[in-house]
Amino acid sequence: MDSENQQRYQPSIALACLPVGNIHFSGCRNQCNSRNDSTDHSASEILKLLRSGQVLMVNSRRRNGLILYKGFHAEFAGPGAAVGSFYDRDCDWALPVGNLSLLTPETHEERQKAYLIRRQWIRLIKQITEKSQPQQRVQKILEQFEQYFDSQTVSQIPDEAFARLVGVLPQTANTVRSAARILEDID
Template sequence: MDSEQHRRYQISMVSTYYPKTSFLDSVVMPDGTEQSQGSDILTRLHSGEVFIVNSRRRNGLILFKRYHAEFAGPGAAVGGDYDCDCQRALPIGNLSLLTPDSNEERQKAYLIRRQWIRLIKQITENPIPGQRVQKILDQFEQYFPPEIVALLPDLAFALLVGVLPQTVGLVRRLGSEMDSRFNY
């Protein structure tokens, strides 16, 4: 009898799920500002044209997809068919997008984008959420000044490595004081 009631509860939880609801409607930065969803960058990404994140600058894009986020760092291709499902784009640093001059340049940019994806994949393979967060924060602080990383919202890092935004906030607040024995 109890298992039947438990199963009904689970069914009712599933029935209240609304897959069309977007939680990215209001990404608020730590300083309280809000990035508009109809940004010029998103319009450019949806144009179908392929761009390259300028490899001569410390810049990049966090691309928010429906259920996750991807990072496209210096040298990576963005746009085209690959990012048509992008719902929001968060620029990091002084973003500069270039148009590839040749097919070879475009192909090289796609390979670099794949390398950025593999880097994030390696981080997400860690089974301990808090360690994934610490690793992604460390990686971003290697590429960007800590004051820029501090301005990025918890949601961005959470979607990059598959954790809750609260976990990112906890790791940011407690940092190295966190005990690795806990699966936070």
């Protein structure tokens, strides 16, 4: 059974398997437009894939995902989630999180499962945004990401990405993150 799964997951998108967890987002904490060149290249290539109309899914066997910037908000597509196709044609920017790997679902069942998982990720973010206080929303999304990704990966995600995910200003995300760092230093 394992060899059958390995064969099914072999056709991963080579470009999207670039190790992106170590990219330093210099100057990207407060403005989405100031990205470094290596981030621009991989993210713009991923964006082309998303807009191609092809259904892809985030590899469920890795701690990885995509933050998809859309208009005035962002969505997170975590492990197992479908990306691309009609879902993401309106995507303005794609921010890879972790060591991103995108796969092509081989069967209708895999595609259906990936769509269901994408919907679960959307519901998780929706639950977080239902908190009334902006600081609580930022704190909760940070807790969710820190439970799943290592602290170095989470620290590289810009404030604007977290802010767009939960519907707050980037300054609010920055304030909550700064307070958390101060508390960590005290401990």
